[in-house]
Amino acid sequence: MSDINIEDLQVQGKLADNERLKRESNFLRGTIAEELNDQITGGFSADNFQLIRFHGMYQQDDRDIRAERAKQKLEPLHTVMLRARLPGGIIQPKQWLGIDQFAEDKTIYGSIRLTTRQTFQFHGVLKRNMKLMHQTLNDMGIDSIATAGDVNRNVLCTSNPIESEVHAEAYQWATKISKHLLPKTNAYAEIWLNGEKAVTTEEPILGSTYLPRKFKTTVAIPPLNDVDVHANDLNFIAIAEGGKLIGFNVLVGGGLAMTHGDTATYPRKATDFGFIPLEATLDVAAAVVTTQRDLGNRVNRKNAKTKYTLERVGADVFKAEVESRASIKFEDSRPYEFTERGDRFGWVEGIDGKHHLTLFIENGRILDFPNKPLKTGMRKIAEIHQGDFRMTANQNLVIAGVPAEQKDVIEQLAREHGLLDDDTSNQRKSSMACVAFPTCPLAMAEAERMLPSFVTDIEGILAKHGAPEESIITRVTGCPNGCGRAMLAEIGLVGKGPGKYNLYLGGTHNGERIPRLHKENISDSEILSIIDELVGRWLQERDGAERFGDFVVRSGIIAPVVDSAKDFHDVGAIPA
Template sequence: MSDINELKVTGKLADNERIKGESNFLRGTIAEDLNDGLTGGFTSDNFQLIRFHGMYQQDDRDIRAERSKQKLEPLHTMMLRARLPGGIITPQQWLGIDKFAGEHTMFGSIRLTTRQTFQFHGVLKRNLKLMHQTLHDMGIDSIATAGDVNRNVLCTSNPVESELHAEAYDWAKKISEHLLPRTKAYAEIWLDGEKQVSTEEPILGSNYLPRKFKTTVAIPPLNDVDVHANDMNFVAIADNGKLVGFNVLVGGGLAMTHGDTATFPRKADDFGFIPVENTLAVAEAIVTTQRDLGNRVNRKNAKTKYTLERVGVDVFKAEVERRAGVTFEASRPYEFTERGDRFGWVEGIDGKHHLTLFIENGRILDFPNKPLKTGMAKIAEIHQGDFRMTANQNLVIAGVPAEQKDQIEQLAREHGLIDDGVSLQRKASMACVALPTCPLAMAEAERMLPEFVTDIEGMLEKHGVGDDSIITRVTGCPNGCGRAMLAEIGLVGKGPGKYNLHLGGNHDGTRIPRMYRENISDAEIRQEIDTLIGRWAKEREGDERFGDFVVRTGIVRAVVDSARDFHDNA
């Protein structure tokens, strides 16, 4: 292949590269900012650097204008995202995060995310050290859950094939640990650890990665982690129930920029099969190849998917093989036949029982007549297994012995954690947080979704397909957190009350939807969807899914090659 240096993008580096390079391995002046009582936020470069420590600075945009009138700065708070590879947490840890959320956050809620972890929202600067130290005492941290690093590693929340899940989950933890930053900045700043001189980051490099990097471990036939939304994916291949290796998929990602046709969502490419013992070497080689070849000039084109498009899949793959000392074998057969989560009780092959709860928008709080947070705490007080957060904002109470099933189900029902009236459509719908706290949000998502789903439920009933569902996702901006670019109906925020409407993703999560209407209002979206559901009900072939129907009938053309045709709406 060509000299690797010839494949790098040249030009003036993005300012984030300066920030990282001058940060003294992610320390910056964060510690000094913590002692600045004149502002509730972080200044200058620290605003970006705290992301590498798992936090985003936010403010309540609902009251921003009023505070400005009062000559006050925005009400700055922090959002923290925890690092929980595979989303597994003990009941004791749950009680600890429940207590902190109730006592030291402005909203009091625990937010389950699409990255299979939890977030605290509304933490004041004065409580940040307490937050990190509280989590540390429970065996939890937030290292590298944001910023230009490998983020929280997802793993299929498969409670049935318990032995295979345990093996896959173990690899998710190993990958997460192997790819963590080596700097001790986190411990120094938040845990009052002894200061150490950092001199190298052997995997991530002194300037870390060009852009965020996301990894999953998936267990077919369940694609609950949406492998095509991620930079690096390990699809488990089993032989007689034993994990023998992984098919490795590289270069997926859903973020884009409105109006920039050089950005687009993209499916991951299948590089081939590796034996399980080569997993860490290949993971490291993929990350370092992206580290060295990724675009550090234009952050909008810095993700792995754009690197593959620029240098070519074969070139990138060959470099990974060279660095890992591994040759990819032909991919082993597998098939994704399910997506989303398996709700209700299932029994694992180990005889333990697992209850998956639907948590709308992942928001665990005591709502009127639905005290979800109290209910989860009461379950945690008696549960002997673990909890598993899913990549779809739901929660699994796992490892329940048969004799405790009735007690846990009763608690869940009493507190609104089980509602037999929740439709398949609601369970198939998801949104990012968006307004009022996300600084990137252009439109509502979490707050608009419940009513929007109610309207879709009514349309399905009206047209006689009430027992069906359509995978529906809403994001407040084009950054992809709600994974709308793998939905059958995907709404992407464009402005207050305005969205781009995308159609044509499939049930398996292996097809990108295409934009059908641009910058239209809530009312227009509802009218369009009502008309389309009416056609689907009358013209579908057999049990044809909505996303397949709109493609087959030419309502939208399938996206085959994102770089070439995602923006081609002719």
Template structure:
């Protein structure tokens, strides 16, 4: 059964996408990457290698701000790569941070470290001659980038809540186990980047010789905080505890946020609850949710290849039954749980072990030394003295975890002196998010990261105008509809449509369990702010007690609630 099916039975008559060919011919993800590295004629990767390096955790990009200028000079674009590291649960040691910091400063075009909502970090602007060194530096620090991009299971997210640290530690250990279990077995990464011994690969027992039809994302989370946005992911394990001890997981399958403008066959979708499993079945269920998607996913249309579309095409019950059959497990009824919050708890939080944890807000996750705010220097100074660890959150922020009481004042002093801690940051800003977008993302249609601070300031003005300055809404901006900034789980989501133009979506909720709906299409800032001004004015005066903005616009009929995406999202 494993590794026999190249396309789902009902799709067998359709041609496979070219991505299926290049995976099949790649010699288990090796391609000719090693040879391409030696080519001095171009700063980029050619032919299939452009796609294959993604399985090694990299995307080829260029600086779009200077693309036109270089073209006029008859130069190729300034090709470079973005690398995304593999850090299950986002936990990193101070000595690892220092190694990451040094390479960012010495060998990247932008000098920054970018924390992502995949609970890891990214380098942007690594030129071809420095790529191999980058992997070797990371490997020396105990970090790799295996399977953080491409058609595989990517970095596994996990709750970073330091309050329930014993339960979190158990969940984190499972996140690591799931990540390791679902990794590609090919040694291509070690051979190409680390000069490892060449070993012939004959099979990929879980992923298959042509890997998955599309990317696959997994989380492990501990209620009541939905900090990892479970509905953005293909596979989710919701921790169920008894007397403070982890006893199993509720399993949710089929979430995903990407879509394509103008194509109604694509849509964001919430994950479905398959039921409860005991701990001993975790890896088997993870493996066979993946294997069913591997065999049944659409390999003829990458826009409909994700798990969410497989569930809607074959039926939730059929997919679930196949997982049970392959795993030899029967899902039990889901155990009760509730999400009451989303996002990070900022400032100091007491841990149960006597240590404390400081959560820092990092605007857009971008760590760099700015005028008057030398964030990167501050974190380096903290890493030099901190005996605990760092935890990257799924919301682009950073926890300085495990701070002994005697060190608390020193850590806080460094954080404040370097602009890492600001008591006046608004609730709106703390709960907002943007993807990277321009100038480095090749898919970006509009600004996101660079635009978000300006937009926040103007929306803060609207909240103040209507007397609710200390309230907030979940605001997210993305440069394209591919889902990276999770705007399709926001109360107000802006999705880039073109330069300075966005689609405005409304109606998500504060805990991240509802998809928003299109309200206005292809509009600029003036219209966006005009619409928000009117709606915030109504929300301030007409809302029920404690009613969030997204709940308000649904109740008032501003937009219809999206209950079932396949029928409701485009209706």
């Protein structure tokens, strides 16, 4: 350990109630098993409502019918959303067929949703089917351990199908990190898989009350920042020489969530700690997590994330503690550059000669829509595909490892079922939204359901100004919690109330600058009017191939966010 006094750096005061429920949970067991047998209600009590998150589930209800059910003296239609643990987002065709069947037979909505956490979610699972859901996934080699709650969540990894050898190594490290940081309690197996009861006495990395708040980790392979490293607590930037992975640059303390009206909350870019060799990876991962475990704010959950810990104790102090715990010294960061952020759509050929087809899945929602039977198409592809599928952190899907002789049949199936459409615009491919209504309990405004038509309007604006092939990274999130990563967009909409959003401008194409608030609490029609005017100016006044986010900063329309802890909440243009 370093010579710092941990107690001197901890936040003093009455602990948040989540700390009590974790402490009293008997290492995440609570009384979940007992409540599963209570069929009088479809939901869970207060503590278990929180504890099921550590098992990968959120209790939700359909907000579209909540009022009508209340009139009928019925409780809300409680269901759970499950988020699977799939480090790096890789899934086999046989597994896909299994999740497809469960979604069809045992969920209210019948859909599979690809998420910004590079995995899939089931929405609308009734209490009586929860145990079956976990057992079905377990039979396929999938679980949902620690994909929510105050733990390290699903580890992301760049979906790079071209540099196959580097990606394979990076993916292996993503799976190792995920396993290393998992809770050691046997609660998941006991409750959901009828596993043998085992006494848990310690959690060597996460601690007996786990982390102060959620924790997110990525492995990124430059030049593609498809995992948005600055949205995450811990990031390993792959450094390769001669086509081989030699180590990682480590970035700590990124995060996008905030609270409306609370200037003590803000998005933050991750801080570069330096380079480490491969053999130090797991030790450094554990050291960052345990440092955040011990120094993070357990009094105020709104300031409990790693980003706030770095700001409060100082990045240098946090880094020194990590070095002490991992018994390493960070070297100077190795040079790298992010030049791209989105997914590479269409066919690409890897250096191994295999072919990979990236499909655009609007909002990540895989369902049979009118004239676009996406779910059926994916099932037919899974029945013949010889490689694997890779979910991306942008809600899309890669059909990976396709031999040359199978390309035509895969492409034909994709086109026949609306999974591949040459008319999909660059703007639509550059847009993303969180789920929001009707299932997310935190949603203040629409996101997934409003995005398609909103993008159509932006497409019209670009065409009006003579640039239909251009694109602006546009993201919509229904509340300020950051799931849609709007705080790294060139145009970011954050829900404020029904039909109302805060408009943020000025992020970069490669995801390395946080946007700033331009207008508050306005309608989508008002936002489109602003975008129309600014796009016209951008296309008239741009410097070469200058991106929209860079233009609005250079032209003085919006001031750049330089140090978000100090200047994120300063609203408006650059002072004259």
